[in-house]
């Protein structure tokens with residue numbers, strides 16, 4: 085038998101599918117909804133916490149994302165936080181993150197977060213440049229000074245572990261525009277940066293505009309250059325890259341997201357939320373009425389739910405683990421799968437000879453200069 089779980093502790097993700105306005109590029113399951121629908125959804129999320137027996141798991145990280153969890157009014161926020169605290173042993177929680185839009189951060193709300201044990205905030209900044217913001221259709225624009233003030237509010241309430249998201253690869257921008265965003269981000273009192281390239285999904289507003297030739301894709305070489313500059317610049321400001329798109333100051337890597345990249349266990353609650361428990365992968369249905377019906381009947385409705393066989397488990401673990409700069413610990417692999425990684429994937433040896441994979445100190449990893457083609461290398465390993 086192999087040790088499927090990889091780690092005995094579990095993460096908890098809760099998806100809140102509501103926003104105050106919709107951004108043109110956004111592919112998450114979200115909507116603008118009435119208070120009544122928001123309240124009903126929170127009630128069902130709480131029911132799902134019980135139906136999935138959340139209180140029976142040993143949970144050490146919580147992540148409330150969306151959507152915009154900060155768009156819930158105070159009474160719904162309290163209802164949700166209280167329900168979580170009643171079901172999770174908070175003494176074991178190492179990290180409790182909430183995703184927020186900058187404008188949702190107020191002194192009262194920050195105090196509320198602190199009271200309920202939130203110790204990490206992830207702010208969707210995306211860019212400090214008003215033109216870039218307009219191009220991606222994110223609303224409303226919040227400037228650098230306002231973001232700085234919001235972070236000060238969080239700090240004053242004792243929340244000092246703060247991530248901001250940045251976006252790059254936007255048509256009509258260039259390396260200098262993006263680097264200005266990066267440098268401004270580094271002037272903030274933050275511990276973590278997530279930087280993702282703009283992806284055009286078909287069913288988003290931007291995807292539609294692209295199809296109708298009203299929005300363009302950035303030249304691939306320019307996007308690669310932006311990424312190269314990003315990973316070159318951030319270490320100068322004390323941020324170490326630990327994942328292809330993520331950078332942290334010492335001791336501030338995201339413990340919850342590490343569960344995804346290490347393919348460890350995480351429960352997922354809420355419509356569209358995706359979880360991995362033992363060898364089961366599931367994605368809750370992206371349809372509120374169906375989601376409610378599933379909770380009522382106990383017959384959960386999914387967009388996807390399947391039990392991974394051993395080869396899928398290895399493949400997912402490999403793909404996710406190679407996103408980490410440290411790569412795959414070959415001893416942990418052996419312990420988890422009872423098989424040497426070079427037996428699991430014989431092609432790794434050839435890639436080491438070609439210089440596309442490094443093997444040192446019991447880790448195999450992708451060399452930094454090849455991060456931008458990591459997908460190509462991963463495909464080479466598993467094909």
Ligand code: SF4
Pocket residue numbers: 102103104105106107110111112114150151152185208
């Ligand atoms: S990017 Fe964030 S705020 Fe904008 S629509 Fe998506 S979830 Fe809502």
